[in-house]
Amino acid sequence: xxxxxxxxxxxxxxxxxxxxxxxxxxxxxxxxxxxxxxxxxxxxxxxxxxxxxxxxxxxxxxxxxxxxxxxxxxxxxxxxxxxxxxxxxxxxxxxxxxxxxxxxxxxxxxxxxxxxxxxxxxxxxxxxxxxxxxxxxxxxxxxxxxxxxxxxxxxxxxxxxxxxxxxxxxxxxxxxxxxxxxxxxxxxxxxxxxxxxxxxxxxxxxxxxxxxxxxxxxxxxxxxxxxxxxxxxxxxxxxxxxxxxxxxxxxxxxxxxxxxxxxxxxxxxxxxxxxxxxxxxxxxxxxxxxxxxxxxxxxxxxxxxxxxxxxxxxxxxxx
Numbered sequence: 155x156x157x158x159x160x161x162x163x164x165x166x167x168x169x170x171x172x173x174x175x176x177x178x179x180x181x182x183x184x185x186x187x188x189x190x191x192x193x194x195x196x197x198x199x200x201x202x203x204x205x206x207x208x209x210x211x212x213x214x215x216x217x218x219x220x221x222x223x224x225x226x227x228x229x230x231x232x233x234x235x236x237x238x239x240x241x242x243x244x245x246x247x248x249x250x251x252x253x254x255x256x257x258x259x260x261x262x263x264x265x266x267x268x269x270x271x272x273x274x275x276x277x278x279x280x281x282x283x284x285x286x287x288x289x290x291x292x293x294x295x296x297x298x299x300x301x302x303x304x305x306x307x308x309x310x311x312x313x314x315x316x317x318x319x320x321x322x323x324x325x326x327x328x329x330x331x332x333x334x335x336x337x338x339x340x341x342x343x344x345x346x347x348x349x350x351x352x353x354x355x356x357x358x359x360x361x362x363x364x365x366x367x368x369x370x371x372x373x374x375x376x377x378x379x380x381x382x383x384x385x386x387x388x389x390x391x392x393x394x395x396x397x398x399x400x401x402x403x404x405x406x407x408x409x410x411x412x413x414x415x416x417x418x419x420x421x422x423x424x425x426x427x428x429x430x431x432x433x434x435x436x437x438x439x440x441x442x443x444x445x446x447x448x449x450x451x452x453x454x455x456x457x458x459x460x461x462x463x464x465x466x467x468x469x470x471x472x473x
Contacts, residue, residue, distance in 0.1 A: 196332035197298035199244045199319075206314030207231060208280065210304065215334035218326035219290045222257050226283045227304065230314060233274035237309030238263075241270045241286065243302060248295040250286070257285035272304070288322065297323045297332040423461070 208230035212223055233239065240263055243250060249267040254260045258276070263269040276282055289295045300322055306314030323332040330336065425431050456462045 197296050199299055199301045201301045201317035204316045208314055208316045210316055210318035212320055216321040216326055216328045217288055219288060221288050222285050223288060224285050228281050230280035231312040232279050233277045233311045234309055235274055237274040237311045238271040239277055240305040241272055242268055244300055251289045254287050257287045260286060
């Protein structure tokens, strides 16, 4: 009976180890990387995508080597009665210290220093708290970002792979180098720049400017004390005498009728100087009036005035 129990335990542990190797080979492990975010001296390990259910949290963010980490798990699946959850540090890169007496006395899984077992009794219904002791700094564990991973499934229970991050530095202070929130390194105070040299000011007082010499004013004629001659007063203009009233005069007879008569006679004489015109007039008067006496008188007058030739006058009327 004792032999069967030992055989069953050995078989269970063999299957758990094989499943752990399969999970690690399947991409559920954490791959460390050299730190570049803070400093070349800080390592940075990054967790890979997890499987299953459950979340991890810690009592603080930054620890120092050998500190006890209080880890809380919530929402994990319950393990079989003889099952467990394996706890790894930086995906088998770092090793847990064998002495876990300062914590909850967790043991190695089959003597493997890279894995601590959390018994099913501690996991309970999936909500639990455990304390684990961190290793000292060495070639496999250096200051910087660390990843703690819980693995399930090697015990025949539900598969789980859940990770969380902590920081470890020399002081356990978040703000120190390789801590969770390192403070900004102080910059050296800027050295004052020498001011450009300026020419030294001499104590000599500036040479006084020569006073301007007064310029002679142009000579002006001397004013005499004699009083100016009084201006002659304007004499009163003689009063205009009233013009004598114009007496009414009789208008002089106009000369225009006489002038017009003279011009008419002159024009008539000029007209009759042309013999043709006179002849026409004589014939017209004689033919219209038919009065022999009148014609004779007119023609006789014209002949006497030498206005018409004498031979134009009919012989019977000549005198």
